[in-house]
Amino acid sequence: MRPSPSTAKALGLYACHTCGLVSRPAREGASSCGRCGSSLRFRKTNSIERASAYLVAAYILYIPANVLPIMETQSVLGREENTIVSGVAYLWHSGSWLLALVVFIASIVVPVLKLLAMTLLLITAHYQSGWRPLERTKLYRLVELVGRWSMLDVYVVAILAALVQFHPLATVTPRSGAVYFGAVVVLSMLSAMAFDPRLIWDPTQKVSRTHE
């Protein structure tokens, strides 16, 4: 029979997060990687606390990001303030359903799901749940993969503002909602980076640890 799988931590080995070198610590206490000099830890320091702090900040800023206008359009027809939601509604009513759907998914569904996914990961990791570790790891991978893409909206606003400068006819100016939205994206990326996905598997490891 194959011996039950072991993690680096269970064997007292450090896996360097920067260069991947697996090594045994030289002595007790702090140690640094023999190859790249990064400090070695079994798990990211205060992972859950730091990730939660970023996440809470992201939740708080999520409110102004959606309530405040992200840009202001000025034309001969008058002044109009666009929030993220009103932008999607505008596209929907003007008949561009496909584009409306794309923007709806990129700027409303993805950010919300990302915040909820990080919440789920943090709560289950905090309570050392052994629930569906494979699915939770895949969820984390998805969050890391798509998280950055929410910056899309911020860039769209910046490009529109840079180009639509026809003074009496039409101008676009970015508004503070876009900054808050960008901050939400940055904070949720920081939260995902602070989270250590190996914590998902640690509770399942306790059982097989006696082996070896």
Place this chain on the structure above:
Amino acid sequence: MRLPERRPPTNLIACDECDLLQRPIALPAGGWALCRRCDGPLYRYAPGSLDRALAFSLGAVVLFLIGVTFPIMELELQGNVTSSSLYTAVQQLWNDGLYVFAVLIAATTMLLPALELTVMLSVLLALRMWRTSTWIPKLLRLLTLARPWSMVEIFFMGVLVALVKLAHMADIVIGVALWSLGGMMVLLVATSASFNLRHLWEQVSPQ
């Protein structure tokens, strides 16, 4: 570099995402090794040459410089023409007093991509000339840190979305910078396909 009594690192890999220890296996060119337990990517075998990676990343630097300074697109509305490059767009945001916004855009589309390219190029050049050097590990760590924040490809998609939004209100001429940024993205993928970080670490390794 001092080498205290560490066990030789040779034959084990720990999964970044679940910490499972595994033995590396031989891979076909371009293949990925996945974690047995969580399917996470462990490492890739990228057999490309240093010279090819250097050529690709030099090309990426040139295209990046064009992509930042030349117009992304030109817009015409009833005889009025506006055009904007990435650089002038950021400048305009700054002049309008939108400092945080300007810094966010500048950092993710200009400063960090520039850092990423410079670091990658210097690592490749240093490896080409001296095989190894004490500051390469520091640069590689910087590269790992900068990568997630360098968002040229997302900016590129943002330009495409803006194109669709503007198409109904004005005449659009696509500028040389948009093609350059597109080309730069392709070259960046080609660069990282011809070398990978883990392989670089093994070359840098004191063992």
